[in-house]
Amino acid sequence: xxxxxxxxxxxxxxxxxxxxxxxxxxxxxxxxxxxxxxxxxxxxxxxxxxxxxxxxxxxxxxxxxxxxxxxxxxxxxxxxxxxxxxxxxxxxxxxxxxxxxxxxxxxxxxxxxxxxxxxxxxxxxxxxxxxxxxxxxxxxxxxxxxxxxxxxxxxxxxxxxxxxxxxxxxxxxxxxxxxxxxxxxxxxxxxxxxxxxxxxxxxxxxxxxxxxxxxxxxxxxxxxxxxxxxxxxxxxxxxxxxxxxxxxxxxxxxxxxxxxxxxxxxxxxxxxxxxxxxxxxxxxxxxxxxxxxxxxxxxxxxxxxxxxxxxxxxxxxxxxxxxxxxxxxxxxxxxxxxx
Numbered sequence: 524x525x526x527x528x529x530x531x532x533x534x535x536x537x538x539x540x541x542x543x544x545x546x547x548x549x550x551x552x553x554x555x556x557x558x559x560x561x562x563x564x565x566x567x568x569x570x571x572x573x574x575x576x577x578x579x580x581x582x583x584x585x586x587x588x589x590x591x592x593x594x595x596x597x598x599x600x601x602x603x604x605x606x607x608x609x610x611x612x613x614x615x616x617x618x619x620x621x622x623x624x625x626x627x628x629x630x631x632x633x634x635x636x637x638x639x640x641x642x643x644x645x646x647x648x649x650x651x652x653x654x655x656x657x658x659x660x661x662x663x664x665x666x667x668x669x670x671x672x673x674x675x676x677x678x679x680x681x682x683x684x685x686x687x688x689x690x691x692x693x694x695x696x697x698x699x700x701x702x703x704x705x706x707x708x709x710x711x712x713x714x715x716x717x718x719x720x721x722x723x724x725x726x727x728x729x730x731x732x733x734x735x736x737x738x739x740x741x742x743x744x745x746x747x748x749x750x751x752x753x754x755x756x757x758x759x760x761x762x763x764x765x766x767x768x769x770x771x772x773x774x775x776x777x778x779x780x781x782x783x784x785x786x787x788x789x790x791x792x793x794x795x796x797x798x799x800x801x802x803x804x805x806x807x808x809x810x811x812x813x814x815x816x817x818x819x820x821x822x823x824x825x826x827x828x829x830x831x832x833x834x835x836x837x838x839x840x841x842x843x844x845x846x847x848x849x850x851x852x853x854x855x856x857x858x859x860x861x862x
Contacts, residue, residue, distance in 0.1 A: 526750040527574035528567050531760035534739045535730055536564055541813075542723040542833050543572045544764075546701050548771045549812040552805060553722025554702035556665070556713070556837065560729045564739075565705040569661055573618035577765055579657065583610040586649045587696045588617060588656045599696040617658030619651050619700075623667055631675055632687050632694065647694045652685045655700040665704030666713045673717050676702070680720050722805045723830075724837035726850070771815035778811045781823040787860055788827060794856045797838045805834045828857050 533540060542555045557565045582589045587599040591609045602609065621630065632650035651660070662668060668676075679685050685698040702720065705727075706713070718724075730736045746753040788806040795802075810826040819826075836849040 526754060527570045528743070528746055529754055529757035529761055530568070530571035530575045531764055532742055532746070532753075532757050533564060533568055533571060534742055535735055536568060536727060538725045538833060539565070539568050539727055541829075542725050543568060543703075544768065544771075544816055545809050545812040545830065546703070546723065547572065547576070547768055548815055549775055549808055550699070550701045552808045552812060553720060553801075554704070556718070556721040556724040557703075557705040557727050558708050558724065559727030561707055563727045563729055565727050566663055569659075569703050569705065570618070573616065573659060575761055575765055575768075576616040577769055578613040578615055580611050581614050581657075583612045587653045587698075588614075588658070589697070590657065593697075597697055600694075617654055617656070619655040619658065619660050621651055621660055621662045621668075621672075623662075623664055623669075625651065625672065627671060627675060630672055631685060633689065647687070647692055649696070650685075652679055652698040652700070653696055656696070656698050658700055660700045660702050662702070662704045664706050664710065665717075666706040666708070666711045668717075670714070673714055677716055677720060718837055719799075719801065721837065723809065723833040725833050726836075767816060770818065771812070774818070774820070775812060775815040777820060778814050779821050780807065780811070781821055784810070784822060784824065784827060787824060791827075791831065791856055791860060792835070794859065795835060795839055795852065797835060798840075802835055802838050806831065809834055824860070831857055 530540070539555075539557055542557075546552050546555050557569075559565065580591055582591050582602055582605075584605075585599060585602055587602075589598050589602045591611050595603050628650065630651050632653055633648055679698050680702060683697060683699040685694075685696055687694045704713075704721065730739065785803070785807065788803045788810075791806070792800075792802040806827060807822070809830040810822040813826040813830055814820070814822040817826075832850050832853050835853055839849045839852060
């Protein structure tokens with residue numbers, strides 16, 4: 524099995540790493556979209572985070588990674604009908620790749636043909652969305668995803684539940700996952716409906732400084748020469764970040780919002796002309812997760828400002844009278860906020 528490059532050894536790409544940590548601490552933020560140049564470590568960072576994740580409790584015999592502590596509305600039909608207490612196992616947080624050529628049956632699930640042919644029994648074969656429940660669904664080159672798959676993802680992402688009705692089967696199962704996508708903007712834009720579903724959007728650019736480029740190549744070369752030894756050298760740093768994530772998750776429910784932070788978030792979205800209220804909601808959730816990662820019990824304007832570019836840059840309308848990029852527009856609006 525291929526070893527993942529350590530998350531803590533990634534050079535640069537601070538905004539991407541922070542966005543991934545925020546989405547890990549609070550999945551309700553809505554996932555991460557990483558757009559940028561080829562060969563800049565987008566996939567590396569995402570797979571590195573997966574290897575860093577602490578294990579979580581799951582029902583041992585469940586095909587859907589059900590949480591043994593969940594109420595009935597968060598369980599599959601098999602777990603609801605099963606006798607309690609459930610047999611429990613500790614398993615890594617699932618990270619599932621969604622290939623561009625995947626069929627709708629492969630993604631959503633379908634009739635188990637082998638059992639139908641050999642046993643004459645209609646049974647459901649879970650798809651990729653079932654495997655991704657309580658974990659990450661990763662789509663490389665997300666802007667090239669076929670439209671009918673996008674439509675299916677939108678339905679499930681909105682409801683947190685996958686419903687499959689075909690070949691005489693009617694199946695419902697929970698499918699709550701962090702959607703992570705990467706791509707190159709030169710190969711096409713993302714559909715607005717899917718773009719809006721990502722909570723955070725980060726720009727991943729090729730390093731321009733000589734020292735940083737050399738450091739990236741040096742670290743990668745050392746890893747490929749002896750992956751086991753390299754990972755061992757990073758083990759202490761990896762453990763430190765793993766504990767940071769665990770503590771942040773525990774702290775998150777008790778993190779409060781500073782006075783006027785909601786008003787400041789709404790003022791920022793009004794100034795930038797964002798559609799709907801998802802911008803404000805994501806700003807608050809991301810700021811709260813950022814505070815939890817820092818071990819703080821209150822999310823302040825500082826956290827709001829730090830997450831605002833990632834939360835809002837993909838929600839801005841194009842302004843024909845303003846040639847500056849979305850990040851520059853956000854910075855100007857942040858500077859104009861009352862302290």
